[in-house]
Amino acid sequence: MDSNGDETGSAGTAEGAYDPRRQFAEECRSHRELYPQGPLNQTQLAKLANTSKSTISRVETCLGPIPPDLPARLDQIFATDGLFKRLYEEITAQSFPVHSRRRIELEPKAISISAWSPTVVPGLLQTASYARALLREGDPRASDNEVATLVRARMARQEVLKGTSPPDFSVVICESVLRRNVGGPDVMREQLSALLVHGSRRTTVLQVMPLGAETHGLMDGSMSVLTTPEGPPVIYTEGIRSGTIIEDPSTVRLLARSYDVLTASALSRDASASMIRKLLEA
Incomplete structure (x- = not known):
């Protein structure tokens, strides 16, 4: 996944x-x-x-x-x-695959998180129903209890955004993510409503990359930039069953620049919220 x-x-x-x-x-x-x-x-x-x-x-x-x-x-x-x-x-970190644990360990310490997601709603913003639909499809043989455990672990991650001093959170989501029917209409209505709530927080900037946008440097996959007080930013990229933490300063600088270009190409915060509301009403 x-x-x-x-x-x-x-x-x-x-x-x-x-x-x-x-x-x-x-x-x-x-x-x-x-x-x-x-x-x-x-x-x-x-x-x-x-x-x-x-x-x-x-x-x-x-x-x-x-x-x-x-x-x-x-x-x-x-x-x-x-x-x-x-x-x-x-x-919480141990409930995730080995390749994800470093990122899971860094998130609670982060003072700034920037994320780009071209395929699904980011885990930090997923509703339990949306997460359950993804996890159920990801492992059809998993028992209901196993899926429930995984959903709880994912929801626990979201505590980093709910504390008294949450990190600055910037996220860009591809328009296709909003239009993709994950779990059925009811699940998507709940998820779109949740995105509007997340986007209204003062510490969160949520933007949508429209389908008509031109080619950009992060089309190959998702990416997160995590900044903690303990050191320079690191970048986490992940594929279907693998993930990588990138710490090389030159590569981090290049990818962070690509993210900056991405946010400049995406819809504004208000225009993004307007698109989500229109999709929700439809």
Whole structure:
């Protein structure tokens, strides 16, 4: 599947190998039992974390997904300086194929993300229904539970855009993506509506590349530019079952320039929103 579909897959853990999910469970149990004001039982921790006892129990026994908002709450309760958030990011990264993990690890740290998608709605903007339709077609033999797990992993990625300090996010989507019927009319109506909401955010610039646009330097595939406070920008490109992180400064500069040209050739922010609304009404 294309990079912006972000094909996910299971990641097995060899016996005795470091497992961030197990570490998360152990840290939660340990901090609960060693709470400075006295040991907390699961019910007491659940009350502090504004969740249920059953959720805490599942987290501590590695059963089911971790609610996306729980790590930050645990860090606040236990004053652990981002420990649970970092472990959660590692857990999320492991649910993706090896070639995607570096990008998944960089996204939560990014202060700026720029993306170009010629084939599907980018993973950071997909609705659960749209993601489910893509994943179901990507692996027809996967069970409903497996597909549901992959959808949850994809939705968890989107937390990077929902925090109190989200990255500057620029995205250009080909018009063909908006017209392609993924999952049926109801799924597409929901997805187009979601794009309008995303595009209205102050930290997001969403543009559409019209089908009538001329040849440009990024026609061969999708691309993301990620900038973190820790170093220069890197670029992630991906094919159907492969992906590459590009760090060579000259290549990064060339591709970043191509992205700048792409945004100049795309419809404006307002014109892009207008096109999406017209497609939604139709």
